[in-house]
Amino acid sequence: MTVPAALIDALRAEGLAPESSPRRLAEYSYDASNYRVVPAAVLFPRSEGEVSAALTVCHRLGVPVTARGGGTSMSGNSIGDGLVIDLSRQMNRVLRVDEEAGTATAQAGVVLTALRAAVHASTGDRLTFAPDPSSQTRACLGGAVGNDACGNHSVRYGRTADHVVELALVTADGLRVTATRNGIRATDPADTQAAARAEHLESELRALAADHLAAIRTELGRIPRQVSGYHLRHLLPEEGFDVARALVGSEGTCGVITSARVALVPRPATTSLIVAGYADIVDAARDVPLLLLHGPTAVEGVDEVIVETMRRRRGADAVADLPSGHAWLFIETDRGADAADELVHELRTAGHPVDVRQVHDPAERADLWRVREDGAGLSSRLTDPATGETISTWPGWEDAAVRPDLLADYLADFRDLLGRHGLTGVMYGHFGAGCMHIRIDFDLRTSQGRTVFREFCTDAAHLVVRYEGSLSGEHGDGRARSELLPIMYSDEMLTAFDRFASIWDPRGLLAPGGLRATRPIDADLALADVDPHPAQSCIGIGRCRTHSGGVMCPSYRATGDEKDSTRGRARVLQELVRGGAAADWDSPMVAESLELCLACKACSSDCPTGVDMAAMKSEALHRRYARRLRPRAHYTLGLLPTWLRFTPYAAGPLNRLLASRAGRAGARLGGLAQGRVLPQFASAARLRAELGRAPDSVGAPGPAEVVLFLDSFTRGLRPEVAGAAVRVLGGVHAAVACSEHHCCGLTQITTGRLDAARRTLRRTARHLDALDPEAPIVVVEPSCAAALREDLPRLLSEESVGAADAERARRVAARVRSVAVHLGRLAEQGRAPQWPDGPPEAVVLQTHCHEYATFGNRVQRATLTALGVGSIVEATGCCGVAGDFGFTAGHEEVSDAVAEQSLAPALRRHPDTPVLTDGFSCATAIRRLAVTDPAAGGATGADRRGRHLLELLDPDPLESHSADPAAGGGGPR
Template identity: 80%
Template sequence: MTDPDALIEALRAEGLDPEFSARRIAEYSYDASNYRVRPVAVLFPRTEADVAAALAVCHRLGVPVTARGGGTSMSGNSIGPGVVVDLSRYMRAVIDVDEVARTVTAEAGVVLTELRAAVHRATDRRLTFAPDPSSQTRACLGGAIGNDACGNHSVRYGRTADHVVELRLVTVDGVRLTASRNGIRATEPGDATAVARAEHLAAELRGLASDYLADIRTELGRIPRQVSGYHLRHLLPEEGFDVARALVGSEGTCGVVTAATVALVEESSQTRLIVAGYADIVDAARDVPLLLRHRPSAVEGVDEVIVETMRLRRGADAVADLPAGRAWLFIELDGTDSEAADLESALRADGHVVDLRQVHDPTERADLWRVREDGAGLSSQLTDPSTGKTVSTWPGWEDAAVRPDLLADYLAEFRELLDRHGLTGVMYGHFGAGCMHIRIDFDLRTEHGRTVFRAFCTDAAHLVVRYEGSLSGEHGDGRARSELLPIMYSPRMLSAFDRFAAIWDPKGLLAPGGLRETRPIDADLALADVAPHPAQACIGIGRCRTHAGGVMCPSYRATGDEKDSTRGRARVLQELVRGGVAADWNAPMVTESLDLCLACRACSSDCPTGVDMAAMKSEALHRRYDGRIRPRVHYTIGMLPTWLRITPYLAAPLNRLAATRFGVAGARLAGLADGRVLPEFASAAQLRAQLRRVPSSVGSSKPAEVVLFLDSFTRGLRPEVAGAAARVLGGVHSSVTCDTDHCCGLTQITTGRLDAARKTLRRTARHLDSQGDGTSPIVVVEPSCAATLRDELPRLLTGDAVGADEADRARRVAARVRSVAAHFGELAAGDRAPEWPAGAPETVVVQTHCHEYATFGNRVQRGTLTALGVRNVVEATGCCGVAGDFGFTAGHEEVSDAVAEQALAPALRRHPDAPVLTDGFSCATQIRRLAVTDSTAGGDAGADRRGLHLLQLLDPDPLDARDGARRGRNREPM
């Protein structure tokens, strides 16, 4: 390969902007597979012409090129040496939706769900693009074409190849062509070079099909999910010389697809979901032939390990009630009620089902499908419910397919094979298509483990071939399986594959390491001889790259840059820790990667593998600033609880000063962002006045029924909420004790002052452990503080440096901690919740704090409000953009504003009259700022529109609450 400097210079000469920083290379050295390959540079083309120019340069210099979309390949197809061309950042346009022809034309970088949404808008939801792989919220059209992706409904709609009409592609040397259902042509008819190339390719491909006619007819197209190898059968005369479909599944080795025209199907207006429970996964597979006779649109399965992991990670209510069993099939039908009843009767009479139920509620159905769609992530970090320990599993043999009628026997033998090699596999997948996704607890770190990995995969390949199956059913062969193709195909068929690829790319420069220039399956393994680290929980499935649903990852949604995704940050940290004790935590790539992380903690809940980037950022800051001077904001916002012990005695002059130009200048010197609305400090008199309302039962010799924890933010900045807390809790509990002197250490944690945080948490844990009767709920007013005491307290007070008694105390206290919404939700379940005040609004806009969302569940606010009697709960699902100190830190203004526009600001504009529930103080400050700076967000209240705490909405003395909420109404942005 040519000198990297010469490559960069040549690309720049073509007007391209290659990126080659250490951070960018780290981000693109991985995908969702087991492999790591460092590129020389990464390109983000904006047009097909950019792609052509880049390929022409690389071809001239002999540099390999790998095209990439969402980077979710489990077989290593999204990584490679040389140049990685990321089409997902800019080339994501939907060009045309033709409702009459039932086609859509789009660029290769468009995300599948965004493509489908565009089709829905253009056809009033009448038509859709059928392939729906589990990664559809971040996987791109080009990747689906490259791997011949399928999805949950493939039993009805088949593979991507079944829907491709035309492909626009750029050849290895930069020629622009269009492959169609009956040949290949120049994309631009006036391009003489392209015309000649199309004619040459057509002749070569026809010759290949003729020379290998019998081999292609006998070895290819034997089962619905035969994805392994090249799809040469489409070149046969009976297929009409379909070059477009022949290129599907070629894994980027023949050309770079830049756009495609794909067929659309009519969307079912009504579906029914039946969930069937089985004693085990093999019994479930035995019912597949029976189910297929009823023509379902989907037959998907999961086992109990995935379900239990979901419940442990996201709460017991994260998975809807399932019928009895230890494995389940999700069976979707487009038929009538009577047809669904017929299927249920057949299962009970002739099947192996233990129990079944039909699921009607849309939310419940969505939850169940999410369990299946998150299977790859959930099964990668399994939690043993008996020990709480995590077991890591890996792909490598997660994509084999057999005929559906042979699936049960294949799985039975496969389990025996696992046992022989001392391995455990977690099974889920497309039962109706005979395609199983099995993640296995390979030890890829040690030489012995890698020896077992190679031996097992070789034996598994022989097993699946004996069952007339395919090594790959939709993920492609790539680095994970290409070396094993000689087990599946004859020498002549392999020769045909080689000739097909060489016709397109004689030098093997495109996507080397998989189908071309094949690497051993145990080469380039990312974990080889690398010590474990929490960052390695990220396996690259990329849910953090979604633009809708959940909260993760707000900064990526704002910028669209891989560096600002949870995955991108994890990959940088994975590169860093490869250096062991020599890792440079002060390296620029770490600073750049973590700068725009809001530490919102949504990833700890939304990420199927449970990656907690906030915790890793805290650790990184701790290591980086150990013994060094910190950023100014670490001493201001980062030490806010300390300052809030002083401010009550200086509140009046401080508030007056903050409103002047001297206060604004001081804020700038303190490292605070431009245009932020500073909160007003509460006086000691205000706090005393509110705390006088604490029930008189406090201080009695009898242990309190509930412990009220008043955090630093509530005491120093929202004392009216403290009063509301005392009144509301005093109204539903016989006795309340109130703690006003302790802190959770949140700001110390977020700024990486972990030693100080541990000291703070030790003091707080000792105090809280002595309060109440040892089981009394500890209700924390500020949800971020509640989340800190619930999650960070036991996490930080553990390990060799912490005594067993102290660790036990931390776990005891953490188990008692509740956010206000979580506590009232529990009370409502026992018919003890306070009543929704008479005359209170029926519509409430809710901005759930990200930490509460991550720790107490994504439905805690909605569930509680519904139980309390609120008729219309409008959720602004997403981060507010402030997230602790992030929104107040200089340099973050643009991203903070963009994050607010993702959900919160639009919700405020749509509901100008509704009260806004913001239990989180940071969320309340953002609402205050939006109301002041954007009249459309202020609604009828204008600049006085504020976020209210749930306790204020429930307060039996609303006048007092309103008076408190008026404090500082004239405060303007800095």
């Protein structure tokens, strides 16, 4: 729609701050669905009063309004063409937890896991909020109410509607009312206009229920997961005229929910997890009625394709050992060990599994639940095991539900339906509740594919209705299914639905496009006639918006702004590439979006769809600065490996200069951040002294067992690690080849100098391929190891360098190992190096983000455990330096905030524990924290530093690693 230019002015006149930049509109044009709708403006209200003011303005101007929380809707509920109101950014507080009443009150923008954490803390883990959809780490309470979200434990606890006590909302014309379990009242008793409106609403709703009693009683509430349509059955006399629950699942079409009071349930003291393997997904569904007799708390299922995709993307150890089978059920019970044993026995004797096992280890259980929770993302980008090609799947028919006892037959017929349309579907979901999530390989780009999409969804709607089911069992109807509701409901019921929405919003301004002013299911598709691009791997799952667990996305965790999330950046790039060859890579919105990306690569691992924003940022910088003057930091930091060729011969004077006032001023002129502790350059004499003390096995003639790659950072800035590397590996291998004159091109990659990076990588690949081609390549610096493992084959593709160099790149990349990976392999073989003074009792572990993303988030811990380290305290998260990011001017505040997410608190909690970090960037972060924060420095104060694992294992270190006399002796590095 064309929105009056007066909208922005009118909102500002009310003291509001709407945003309408191209970048902001791009970020909010998408959710986790197939759809794209560009809004007119986005607002981040701070209070219910501001929501009321905004709705009053929009009502006066006739502007549509769509409320939004985490933006994780898979049916298109959180996008709209008027004003989008994001409640997640500033209306996200838990207001009260009342253990005695068994309720909690929170604002609509609170994330579900944050609400649950507050309840646990307030009640001593005695109570919890039950609904736990897989998106709970970023989905908000308002969205759970809007869609009537459920989750893994709905088989025990039901839907969100079963837990809502009161809803505070703002009507379409800006009035504040509260819906209760037995009516409606003005939120502020002194507001006479709101009181009159509440009285009118209540009268109209009672009349509606009375006029359609028979239809409501016979058509609604038939199965546990009947989410489609409006929940009018709660208005019945036998339901107590429960207006609050009637509004649950209304998808934002009746009012903007600003807060909710919800009921809490007892939290189980202990649970047992049973995993059953099946020949296929239909066999798994046949056992659901048997399992339900045992009163489980959860019965969830996954397809083997999801499991295999998880293993390929995150390593073989990312999924715990599963029982035999091609599909699995995760069955949780809280009735004790005897009950779990009885359930296992009955499954084996009366069920259909091919194998069953109980899972006792907490970490293993967490891994399995993560596979289930990441199902939507994992199944969206599958790897064909036969061809290795990526298969993209999409929502659209992903959450229909039937009675659990009909699920198996429904799935069998559903598979036949997929086959008739030439489609493939990946299945997972809430088997215990009869609700299946199915992502399908629709072709949404071409007109022919969209025709198949429409025909299939129409046929699927008829199928689920034939099984007495619901088009939606959890995600709501939205743009994805509202058009199909006439297949499920009678004309009378559809009339009642329309009347219900019109009572609340006569002009239809709230959330049009879904349940109101319904759009065709094949309209507004984001991919329609758009060419493929890596940015489109983001499908809006939103895991990058979490504040705990994993590493992604550190800048979002620092700012809380969608623009700094991986998803926000991907959406901006998606808007950009819609222009095809005419895309403006110099657009300010691209620069704004990518400015605070640390290029930590954590998204490539933590994102369920494998979005690699570091690679996309590199490509964007390459395009933006082609044949143009670059930022100053690109010449100082981006060319650091080049400068490090010469610094060893003038290390002393350079270090003294950088420590002076003139040097600090020069650093600022070079685009470097203020207040950073700069690393010291190593002298050539120091490097020679370190490498000259290598065992005879290093450089020995004949085939080498291993190739040691000494990167630019290690040679020029951490010579003690170079020395430790040759001594440790030389002590356990009969022959070690040492590569000390080549580069991985990392800084060229991160600054977008991709042509130069390809030249560097081609030289390095040729050198390494000729150097003992069968030997593994152990790279001392984790970020360099990641560049050689992933960026090397990506950048040296056949299209860019030809078949011969591309094949060489693939061969070299396959041989690359980080130090932790290699030492772990040696430990498995019983050949691990020995600790000079025995293993440390405890270490604080800071894993480099690139190692975390490329070689696995468990590699460091597993290796240290295998080497006998007693206690490992993991500071899981980015250090804040991330290559050149923390040293670049303008990034200081975010860099410091990122360090505070995990690393700095870990250093303060363990002030006297050795800190292990193989990454040079992380070591510099630790050095700065030790210098600037006495609590982080501990007993050693400013001398506290992060040490490489090889340093701890070094059998013969030099007496002092804290100073390099030839380099100027400027204190600890």
